Amino acid sequence: MLEQKVLTIDLGTSEVRVALSTVGTKERNFLVKKVPSRGIKGGNITNPSSAKDSLKQALSKLKIEAPYAVPLDAYVIVPGGYVLSYEVESKIVFPGMKTVSYNDVNAVKNKAKDELLKRLGQTIRMHYDVLHIIPQEFIVGNVGGIQNPIGHNGEELTMKAFVVLATKSYMATVSNLLKEVGLRLKGGVLQSLAAFYAIRDEKNYYNNNLFIYSGARNTEVLYFKEDKPILLRHLPFGTEDLLSHLIQKLKVGRKEAERLYLEYGSAYAFSVSKEEIVPVNLGSKVLKVPRLLIAALIHEKLKGLFKDIKEKLNSKDSALLSNLNRVYLCGGLAKLKDIELLAEKAFKAPIIVPEIKESGVDDITLAPILGVTRYVDSLMDRERLTDVREDLSKSHERNRGFFSGILRFILDLI
Numbered sequence: 001m002l003e004q005k006v007l008t009i010d011l012g013t014s015e016v017r018v019a020l021s022t023v024g025t026k027e028r029n030f031l032v033k034k035v036p037s038r039g040i041k042g043g044n045i046t047n048p049s050s051a052k053d054s055l056k057q058a059l060s061k062l063k064i065e066a067p068y069a070v071p072l073d074a075y076v077i078v079p080g081g082y083v084l085s086y087e088v089e090s091k092i093v094f095p096g097m098k099t100v101s102y103n104d105v106n107a108v109k110n111k112a113k114d115e116l117l118k119r120l121g122q123t124i125r126m127h128y129d130v131l132h133i134i135p136q137e138f139i140v141g142n143v144g145g146i147q148n149p150i151g152h153n154g155e156e157l158t159m160k161a162f163v164v165l166a167t168k169s170y171m172a173t174v175s176n177l178l179k180e181v182g183l184r185l186k187g188g189v190l191q192s193l194a195a196f197y198a199i200r201d202e203k204n205y206y207n208n209n210l211f212i213y214s215g216a217r218n219t220e221v222l223y224f225k226e227d228k229p230i231l232l233r234h235l236p237f238g239t240e241d242l243l244s245h246l247i248q249k250l251k252v253g254r255k256e257a258e259r260l261y262l263e264y265g266s267a268y269a270f271s272v273s274k275e276e277i278v279p280v281n282l283g284s285k286v287l288k289v290p291r292l293l294i295a296a297l298i299h300e301k302l303k304g305l306f307k308d309i310k311e312k313l314n315s316k317d318s319a320l321l322s323n324l325n326r327v328y329l330c331g332g333l334a335k336l337k338d339i340e341l342l343a344e345k346a347f348k349a350p351i352i353v354p355e356i357k358e359s360g361v362d363d364i365t366l367a368p369i370l371g372v373t374r375y376v377d378s379l380m381d382r383e384r385l386t387d388v389r390e391d392l393s394k395s396h397e398r399n400r401g402f403f404s405g406i407l408r409f410i411l412d413l414i
Helices: 048-065 102-120 122-127 168-180 191-199 239-250 254-264 291-316 339-347 364-378 392-396 402-413
Strands: 004-011 015-023 031-036 073-078 083-099 128-140 143-146 153-167 184-190 209-214 219-225 228-235 277-282 285-290 326-331
Touching: 004 048, 004 168, 004 364, 015 048, 015 364, 031 048, 048 168, 073 168, 073 191, 073 364, 083 102, 083 128, 083 228, 102 122, 102 128, 102 153, 122 128, 122 168, 128 168, 128 184, 128 228, 153 168, 153 184, 153 228, 168 184, 184 191, 184 364, 191 209, 191 219, 191 326, 191 364, 209 291, 219 291, 228 291, 239 254, 239 291, 254 277, 254 291, 277 291, 285 291, 291 339, 326 339, 326 364
Parallel strands: 004 073, 073 184, 209 326
Antiparallel strands: 004 015, 015 031, 083 153, 128 143, 128 153, 209 219, 219 228, 277 285
C-alpha cells in the first residue's frame, strides 16, 4: 500500500486542532497542534475572519514541526448537529448470472442514494448531501450477511446501509474557510464515527453496543448492532453546559468554574464525602462550601443527559436498551471523575472509558482527530467495504497486467 499523508482539521468550540499523519505505513507519525478557538461555537463558524485566524495559527505551528510538507487537501471533522441519518435498502438486478464488481457496488450505492433523497423530498435534497454510506450487509442472490460482495456470483445485488447526510451549507462554509488558508476540502468525517475509529479494536465484535462522544457543546450517540451503526443521535450538550450550570448556581466567574470543575468535579455525587469542604472564590471573598454541592450540580445535569439519550434509544426501539451489552464513553466528559459510576447506574450495562495510545497520543479528547486517520486507512481495505465511495471502480477494479499495475499506482497518487 502506498504511503499517504493525511491532514485533519477539527474546528472545535474551545480549540482548533490540526493533525498530520500517514496511512499505509506501520508508524503513523501522528503530530497534532492546537490553538484557542475563535469565531466557532458548537462547530458553527460564527465569525469567519476570527475562525480563519485561528486555523492559520494552528497550521503555522504544524508546519514548523512537521517532518515533511503539509498536504494541501484536508479532511474535516463534521459535528453531529449538521447531519441526518437513515437506514436504507436497495437492489439492482442483473440480466443473468454474473460476478459482482466494484462498478456493481457503485451502482447499488448510487441507486440507494437516489432512492433515499427522492423519498425524503425536495427540501432535504436542496439542503443535504451524502457524507457517508456505510454498508451494513450485502445480499447476493439469496445469500446475506456478506461484508464485501466483490467476486460473488448471482443475479441480483442488494445493499443494506447506514447513510449519513450533511448540510450543504455547512460543508460549503468549511470549504470556503479552507480556501482562505490555501487548502482544499478532501472530505468530511462524522465526529462520533471518527472518535469510534480511534477506540475501535478489530478483535472486538460490536453488537448492541452504545458509543457516546461528548465534546464542549455537542454529544453524539452511535448504536452498533452486528458490528454496524444503526442509529445516530445528536444532543446539544457538552462540558460548556456543565460550566455554565456551575457559573449560574454558584455565582462564580468562568475561570473559577473551570477550576472547580477540574479540581473537585465528579459525575456521581454519592461517591463524594459529605464532610469535605472546598474554597470557592467569589471575587474578593472566599466561601467555604461542601464539595458535595459541586458534584451534585454536575450529577444533576449529566443525569438529564443520560435520560435524554435513553429516551432517544427508546423512540427508535425499546429493545436497544434492554439488549444493551456495553457502553463506551469518549470525549471530554470521559475524563470526568466517576463518570463510569453514573453511566452504569443510568444504562445498567458495563461502562468502558477506552485508552488511546498511539504515537505518543494519550488524550481521549483527541479521539476524533486520531480516528480520521484510521478511518481513511480503512477505506483502503480491499477485503472489507467500510464506506462506499464514488471512486471505488476507478481505484479498485480488479485489472491484471503491467499497465493495470501502473494505472493503480497513478490512481493511488491522485
